[in-house]
Amino acid sequence: MHLENLWKYLTGILVIFITWTVLSFLISSQLILPDPLMVLKTLISELRKSEVLEALVITLSKIGVVLATTVTFGVLIGFFIGLNDVVYDILRPCILVIQAVPIITWLALVMFIWGIGWLGPVIVSILSLLPHTILSTAIGIRTTDKRLIEMAKVYRVPRSKVIRNIYLGSIVPQLLSALQVIIGNVWKVVVVAEYMCGDKGIGVLIAWARQSVAVEKVYAYTAIIILIGLIVENILNHFVRKFLKNWELV
Amino acid sequence: MANFDKINRKTLVNTRNTVILNVKSISKSYGKLKVIEDISFDLSRGESIALLGPSGCGKTTLIRIIAGLIDDYEGAIECKVQKIGYVFQEPRLIPWKTVIDNLKFVEENEERIFKTLEALKLKDFANFKPSKLSGGMRQRVNLARALIIEPELLLLDEPFASLDVHLKVSIISDIIERRKDMNFSMIVVTHDVREALLLSDKIYMLSDKPSSIIEEIDVSNVPKDISNPEFHKVESQILSKILGRWIG
Numbered sequence: 001m002h003l004e005n006l007w008k009y010l011t012g013i014l015v016i017f018i019t020w021t022v023l024s025f026l027i028s029s030q031l032i033l034p035d036p037l038m039v040l041k042t043l044i045s046e047l048r049k050s051e052v053l054e055a056l057v058i059t060l061s062k063i064g065v066v067l068a069t070t071v072t073f074g075v076l077i078g079f080f081i082g083l084n085d086v087v088y089d090i091l092r093p094c095i096l097v098i099q100a101v102p103i104i105t106w107l108a109l110v111m112f113i114w115g116i117g118w119l120g121p122v123i124v125s126i127l128s129l130l131p132h133t134i135l136s137t138a139i140g141i142r143t144t145d146k147r148l149i150e151m152a153k154v155y156r157v158p159r160s161k162v163i164r165n166i167y168l169g170s171i172v173p174q175l176l177s178a179l180q181v182i183i184g185n186v187w188k189v190v191v192v193a194e195y196m197c198g199d200k201g202i203g204v205l206i207a208w209a210r211q212s213v214a215v216e217k218v219y220a221y222t223a224i225i226i227l228i229g230l231i232v233e234n235i236l237n238h239f240v241r242k243f244l245k246n247w248e249l250v
Numbered sequence: 251m252a253n254f255d256k257i258n259r260k261t262l263v264n265t266r267n268t269v270i271l272n273v274k275s276i277s278k279s280y281g282k283l284k285v286i287e288d289i290s291f292d293l294s295r296g297e298s299i300a301l302l303g304p305s306g307c308g309k310t311t312l313i314r315i316i317a318g319l320i321d322d323y324e325g326a327i328e329c330k331v332q333k334i335g336y337v338f339q340e341p342r343l344i345p346w347k348t349v350i351d352n353l354k355f356v357e358e359n360e361e362r363i364f365k366t367l368e369a370l371k372l373k374d375f376a377n378f379k380p381s382k383l384s385g386g387m388r389q390r391v392n393l394a395r396a397l398i399i400e401p402e403l404l405l406l407d408e409p410f411a412s413l414d415v416h417l418k419v420s421i422i423s424d425i426i427e428r429r430k431d432m433n434f435s436m437i438v439v440t441h442d443v444r445e446a447l448l449l450s451d452k453i454y455m456l457s458d459k460p461s462s463i464i465e466e467i468d469v470s471n472v473p474k475d476i477s478n479p480e481f482h483k484v485e486s487q488i489l490s491k492i493l494g495r496w497i498g
Contacts, residue, residue: 151336155336165347
């Protein structure tokens with residue numbers, strides 16, 4: 001990030017803190033909106049606790065599993081669907097239906113099947129994010145420049161080489177933008193799923209804090225997630241921009 | 251190597267009368283619109299023909315049928331060669347690959363790649379991506395890709411349409427040079443009489459849609475030199491025919 005952009009970024013964060021402080025002062029209820037200083041103190045003290053760090057690691061591991069599964073299966077299924085018009089036309093409505101199902105419905109179904117535990121939040125998160133990856137990949141394949149495919153046909157280039165060099169190359173921009181969307185959402189989805197059907201993790205800690213009316217803890221745990229989310233998103237965006245520039249597409 | 255080239259060329263010249271492509275009564279329609287009607291011709295080994303016709307008359311459709319890119323047509327194509335190079339109207343280069351990787355996509359023999367890059371003055375641009383090249387350079391890579399497979403038949407689909415005169419002349423010279431070396435057969439699709447004269451031994455004049463051959467002109471004896479009066483004379487004669495047929 002350039003110095004000028006960093007300055008703007010930090011100013012933005014400062015604006016949030018000032019607004020938060022003013023609103024907290026106006027509302028003057030620690031139960032609704034605790035002041036930022038109190039949340040910061042809670043955040044620091046919570047991060048010193050081993051159970052909080054353990055919960056954070058568990059949430060991060062779930063996020064890792066969700067990301068790996070979503071990207072791997074999303075790309076594979078999307079690739080297969082995108083290559084075949086008939087399969088795409090048949091499966092697209094199914095994927096759109098899965099995408100439209102509210103997360104709460106998945107949570108209910110998952111709780112019926114697996115109860116409360118590690119698997120539930122992972123399955124729910126995958127089901128929420130997989131359709132987007134599949135469709136992005138499939139669209140990438142379908143929008144591949146047909147003139148390049150024709151060129152390959154004239155020169156009798158083997159199908160495997162065409163897939164590697166033209167199709168895979170064509171889906172890179174779509175795939176990276178899908179990855180940006182997934183990274184931006186995976187934190188929220190996993191934490192919500194943990195809140196509803198998890199046994200450990202930051203979402204579960206938020207649920208306990210809510211039960212014990214520890215509002216400052218709810219804000220502190222949320223801040224942890226936001227911080228990690230923003231850091232990862234910024235790093236990813238940086239690499240995506242760099243990669244796409246090399247890819248001659250931005 | 252030079253001796254081998256000579257022997258090879260001699261063999262090809264000896265087989266010049268061998269027909270490598272037989273186009274029999276080709277017709278093609280898009281729905282109710284008939285674009286090609288009953289076109290037939292033969293192409294011998296080492297021979298070059300030009301399909302000269304007005305824009306939009308179906309020349310590209312015909313060359314696409316010959317290249318095997320269009321399957322649903324009436325008539326028959328008998329092609330006795332395997333290696334077909336195609337210089338497209340637009341370069342069709344893979345944007346995220348360098349020049350050298352674009353060439354490797356169709357031919358992995360590095361020695362041949364470097365030889366072609368050198369012959370077409372592209373060596374210094376080997377690691378450039380297409381977006382960093384000028385239009386003329388991209389078209390040169392398009393030609394290099396077609397030549398690198400050592401084609402027996404080279405198809406050119408108005409590849410100079412978007413180029414300025416200098417680039418056009420330069421690339422045409424390259425094609426003429428490479429043809430002398432490699433002795434491939436060639437079909438040039440164009441609406442430009444000068445291009446047709448420079449690149450071919452025989453010109454088939456096509457009518458407007460539905461396209462059919464209206465005249466066959468042997469130009470094998472015309473000097474391939476635009477400063478030669480004989481060249482201008484033949485060019486004028488063909489232009490007069492065009493004015494009479496396409497416009498008049």
